[in-house]
């Protein structure tokens with residue numbers, strides 16, 4: 040699968056831009072702030088229906104204009120797929136595949152698998168658990184449509200349960216039966232999600248370990264582990280046991296919406312004890328593992344976006360990625376960099392076709 044053509048109208052800093060891509064390697068070069076990352080983000084937008092960097096749709100519209108449009112022509116399984124994503128202030132965002140608008144964006148997720156490696160991935164280490172849950176959910180959803188639907192249902196019931204807890208508190212009332220209707224549904228959907236996350240991590244963790252060992256030739260022991268209260272108790276028991284606490288807090292304090300991933304190095308949290316280089320290697324291993332997992336599950340090679348790769352990676356890691364490209368492990372690759380010479384030098388060593396775009 041690859042992206043042949045991209046057209047932008049009023050997307051971030053571009054008023055109008057048309058690009059014809061190489062099926063293998065595309066390098067976007069130019070000075071800081073020229074819009075290299077914005078082009079990668081537009082490609083991400085076509086595959087996921089939202090920006091990777093700024094989820095506020097109105098802020099993706101070029102300043103002083105009223106709408107944006109991203110138009111991409113992909114080739115998948117020898118068929119042309121035209122995806123158009125448009126958004127006008129005050130309206131709903133629309134995604135069309137070959138002229139037909141999706142009712143639900145979730146139906147589009149996974150159709151065009153894509154993985155991005157960017158400096159913003161650091162959030163996975165430094166930010167709260169929701170960032171890591173989104174990562175797991177994102178990887179599973181790209182190859183399991185039912186998972187995303189269950190997650191949507193769980194989130195809906197959770198919101199309703201929280202509203203009910205708030206209502207009880209404001210009106211100084213309580214109705215155990217009304218709450219138990221939600222508890223049952225949370226248990227059903229939550230247990231399904233927990234099982235899929237557990238299964239996913241069972242196969243994902245060894246891939247991650249292998250990627251980390253490839254990138255960093257060091258001996259350090261990095262670990263990725265699933266953290267969930269459902270590992271010890273059923274969700275219905277957890278909900279029953281935390282009833283008083285939830286009533287006091289006016290929200291649901293237990294469930295798969297509290298799951299997390301532990302990132303450790305030699306037994307200590309990587310956030311506090313990992314060097315910058317170790318943290319970078321960890322994140323790249325995580326993203327390359329995502330790439331391999333999706334490739335295996337979806338039976339399609341994802342598009343890979345490498346944002347600011349050379350600033351982020353040292354020579355060994357760049358060499359490692361280049362070796363992978365030569366091994367035909369990758370499909371289409373997009374690389375952004377500020378230095379045209381540096382990029383050209385690297386891609387010339389690869390025996391693959393490439394195109395350089397000077398922005």
Ligand SMILES: Nc1ncnc2c1ncn2[C@@H]1O[C@H](COP(=O)(O)OP(=O)(O)OP(=O)(O)O)[C@@H](O)[C@H]1O
Pocket residue numbers: 050051052053069070071072073074075076077078098099100101102347375376377
């Ligand atoms: N909604 C918007 N309207 C107009 N310009 C925008 C909008 N959103 C972002 N920009 C502009 O886009 C530019 C950033 O583009 P981008 O992040 O793609 O740069 P880059 O080429 O990747 O830079 P760097 O090399 O520093 O990473 C900034 O100048 C920013 O002001």
